[in-house]
Amino acid sequence: GAGVSQSPSNKVTEKGKDVELRCDPISGHTALYWYRQRLGQGLEFLIYFQGNSAPDKSGLPSDRFSAERTGESVSTLTIQRTQQEDSAVYLCASSLVPGSAEAFFGQGTRLTVV
Amino acid sequence: GESVGLHLPTLSVQEGDNSIINCAYSNSASDYFIWYKQESGKGPQFIIDIRSNMDKRQGQRVTVLLNKTVKHLSLQIAATQPGDSAVYFCAETSNAGGTSYGKLTFGQGTILTVHP
Numbered sequence: 001g002a003g004v005s006q007s008p009s010n011k012v013t014e015k016g017k018d019v020e021l022r023c024d025p026i027s028g029h030t031a032l033y034w035y036r037q038r039l040g041q042g043l044e045f046l047i048y049f050q051g052n053s054a055p056d057k058s059g060l061p062s063d064r065f066s067a068e069r070t071g072e073s074v075s076t077l078t079i080q081r082t083q084q085e086d087s088a089v090y091l092c093a094s095s096l097v098p099g100s101a102e103a104f105f106g107q108g109t110r111l112t113v114v
Numbered sequence: 115g116e117s118v119g120l121h122l123p124t125l126s127v128q129e130g131d132n133s134i135i136n137c138a139y140s141n142s143a144s145d146y147f148i149w150y151k152q153e154s155g156k157g158p159q160f161i162i163d164i165r166s167n168m169d170k171r172q173g174q175r176v177t178v179l180l181n182k183t184v185k186h187l188s189l190q191i192a193a194t195q196p197g198d199s200a201v202y203f204c205a206e207t208s209n210a211g212g213t214s215y216g217k218l219t220f221g222q223g224t225i226l227t228v229h230p
Contacts, residue, residue, distance in 0.1 A: 105157030
């Protein structure tokens with residue numbers, strides 16, 4: 001596709017269940033970011049993948065959160081044993097680096113933990 | 115324009131007015147700055163960027179000003195239109211002297227409401 005694609009667009013899950021969120025970046029973009037956005041708040045950095053380098057995981061809030069990326073393609077963000085405070089919109093972005101930090105965002109996945 | 119606590123600052127203007135949205139950044143090593151616009155239910159959308167070797171950059175109806183001395187960034191929107199209503203975020207990053215950029219760090223955002 002032409003843009004960053006995320007799935008599902010909405011996810012409702014029960015507290016304690018695991019969820020997996022998917023991001024398809026723009027083809028050829030070597031950098032991929034995951035952010036979390038709680039209602040009415042700014043974007044909170046979670047994790048950053050850059051090519052074959054070790055990912056920057058400094059924003060992951062707990063060991064219940066993990067993410068993977070295969071090469072320069074799809075990434076999945078996994079949240080284990082979900083808690084109500086995990087409810088948020090999870091945004092994925094990709095950028096063409098080196099040379100540009102302009103990141104293109106997907107529509108996000110709205111996660112609701114009940 | 116700076117946010118405190120959990121609530122985003124707001125700016126209300128009349129259609130046709132000029133808008134100024136402010137952002138304070140924290141990392142003196144940041145050398146690349148971007149403004150994003152986020153409409154309800156959508157992901158952030160790139161508006162304009164500026165590198166640290168510049169203090170002003172103009173786009174179509176938008177101007178970004180950078181003051182590195184006080185680590186302040188502003189976005190000026192000329193002749194604001196109702197379609198400009200959105201949340202505006204600044205973001206900063208650094209290539210740390212290398213060839214690629216690291217993570218984007220976002221400010222808290224400002225809600226702009228344009229009244230017809």
